[in-house]
Amino acid sequence: MAYYDFKKKPALTTKEGEKDVLYPSIVFNGTINTKQLLKQLVARTGYKPGVVEGTLMELVDLVGEYIGQGYRVEVGEFGYFSGKIKSRLVKDKKDLRSPSIQFNGVNFLASKTFKKKATGKLERAQKLFFQAxxxxxxxxxxxxxxxxxxxxxxxxxxxxxxxxxxxxxxxxxxxxxxxxxxxxxxxxxxxxxxxxxxxxxxxxxxxx
Structure with a gap:
């Protein structure tokens, strides 16, 4: 079961004269860390813990290397990973030089299959979490x-x-x-x- 609550839309994003607008936002049940995830993978697959952990580490390194080389990387049914870059704003592209343009994080685009799997029942958190x-x-x-x-x-x-x-x-x-x-x-x-x-x-x- 996943839970949600309502938040107010930031004033800067509302139109002049518009009343307060609410939007739903998920309330997290907690965080599943890598160690916990690996434990579940071992239980489901029967593979040795070292094999699962080593494979995951190599996958992370490999994806990072390809992103750094300018590739868009597809990882199974998860989706696609690609790099983000940043620089200062200029009016003319001639004002920018390569050294001033840098990588700035990673984009992730979930596949349709993963989006379908990442769904569940929803219930408003106010019914539960706001109780003492x-x-x-x-x-x-x-x-x-x-x-x-x-x-x-x-x-x-x-x-x-x-x-x-x-x-x-x-x-x-x-x-x-x-x-x-x-x-x-x-x-x-x-x-x-x-x-x-x-x-x-x-x-x-x-x-x-």
Whole structure:
């Protein structure tokens, strides 16, 4: 489930005399970092972690090299990557020399296939996120927790805080308590700590 909220259109972009205009903007559930993504790829493909990570690193280097050589690079069903350049503004192109024109980032154009895959159900965040965390009962906390775990396979304390509004210590208490109840399982320690779905529950669901 993805969530959205409404934001006001900046005054500089509105016409004179126009009333305030709202537009929808996605509210992020959190950030899936590279390490977490690699873990999921390993689980799905069965390849060794080093092979997956090494391939990804080489792909990034290779795409960067081709972009630096002026190519537009297609990466599977992701889409196309190309370079951006910048310079100072001039009235005559003769006023610019090559050394003053530099690369300035990367453009990304998603493919039609990737756009279709990057969709999901939407719900307005105001119904959930604007509630004080103290107003959320255990059932609602568990619902948000399991919805995320079922979709991504794991959850971190930071993401749980973003989903529920619980402060750091309270969020960690919740997750450890849910782990004791057998709803989720704790994996790792310290900054590497993750919580995954209870494997026994997963097997039970598959047998039903």
């Amino acid at each position: 965390s103290s107003q959320l009962d255990d059932e609602e906390l568990k619902r948000r927790l399991l919805e995320h775990v079922n979709r991504y396979g794991f959850i971190t304390r930071t993401t749980y805080t973003e989903l529920t509004g619980r402060l750091k210590n309270k969020a960690l208490e919740d997750l450890k308590r849910f782990a004791k109840e057998g709803i989720i399982c704790k994996v790792g320690r310290g900054n590497q700590m993750l919580f995954v779905k209870n494997q026994e529950d997963s097997q039970t669901e598959q047998n039903i």
